[in-house]
Amino acid sequence: MNRFVLWFHRMGSPPTFYAFAERWRPWFLWSALAITAVALYWGLARAPDDYLQGDSFRIIYIHVPSAWMGQFIFLAMAICGFVAIVWRIKIAEIMGIASAPVGAAFTAIALATGSLWGRPTWGTYWVWDARLTSTLVLLFLYFGVIGLYRAIEDRRKAARAAGLLAIIGLVNIPIIQYSVYWWNTLHQPSSIKVTKMSSTIDPSMLWPLLAMAVATKLYYAWSALSRAQLMVLEMESGKDWVRELAGLPGVASPSTDTPREA
């Protein structure tokens, strides 16, 4: 078995996953904070003013990485959902659900910073522009996933149902975005085109933005792993390894030792 597949299989075991998360979590957090500090200092204080927008353009260092993360995390959530439904891996279910609040928060930050930027630039906090509207719909999709997970009592069923909803949402996101674009467009087109490996942003303004994109992903890794750790502990409470972790005697009582679901 190749090393990656082996690692993947080992990750399916809650104690191994817990140990992995415990080991790497601080690295993710501290590197995210360090990169954010440098990138924000450079972006907010050192990068030159925009010749048209002056200082107000600097909000892109928060706004654009957050908007990217909103979509990136939805993709991650749908992939976790797919793995959870096909292979019934408990950790994939947990990681998918642990991602949802982080993605919703990033989407909400993108919306809030976008409307703050819109006030001086477009003259209003909210317009029914294509990107704003499709980002708002994305936020509703996140709320749907979280709401569905909370409403079903059986935790594992709930996680798989939420994962399936994430997959259905993922299929719909391009359609929703396309339809909303067709409906109305005011937002400027993207300045960075990944497919052409080119950008219309000056390099001195660009690199803090890309650094922020890396930092937000590291933060997401920290936040999702922390949430997942708690959920693992909750789901596995009563198992021997959790009791050992909590400093309790290692032998669990028979009533709590039975797995909740076969």
Next chain:
Amino acid sequence: MRPGTPSTAALALLRRDLLLLWRQRADALNPLLFALMVATLFPLALGPEAGMLSRVAGGIVWVTVVLANLLSLDALFRGDAEDGSLDQLAVSGQPLALLAGARILAHWLGTGLPLTLVAPLLAYMLGLERAALPVLVAALALGTPLLSLVGACCAALTVAMRRSGILLALLVLPLTVPVLIFGAGAVEAAATGGDPSAALLFLAAGLALALPLAPLGCAAAIRIGTA
């Protein structure tokens, strides 16, 4: 046709659903009455001025249809989940996606089709341009099956709960945004003298995409809920 094949199973389910629909035909009228009432609320709220109403008529009819469809979704799998028939369908050995497709077809025949037929009346009451009425019917004929297909997936996701309530709206409405945009867009284009064919073609493309995919998603959701 031999008994026990997937097609006979799907036909049997369709026949049963349609029979139930016919026996409870008073209930089947409820979405229509709901649509009629909501459409009546708009002139009361916006004022009776004909020019303004005729401009928003297409949008009002579409919102009304989307809401009426939403209200009918909760009952789609609820009864079968409660009395255990849904579990029996899941373990019957027949392709569950096909059975889900038959159920969705029955739902459309009971909700989407009557709404499509009654919509011109609502639109006429609101003063929509005469020329846009055929386009409205065409857009609804393409859009209401899409609403049933997408809605059924979400309704199937909620079978594991006791009551889906307002959550179902939270799941369904964001996914119906494209249907609303293209459906209302076609009517708007026709009412203002434009060409509605682009929006209608988009609706048709969406239907072509959802027709094979939605029953599969629906079947997967039922399996999660009944496992």
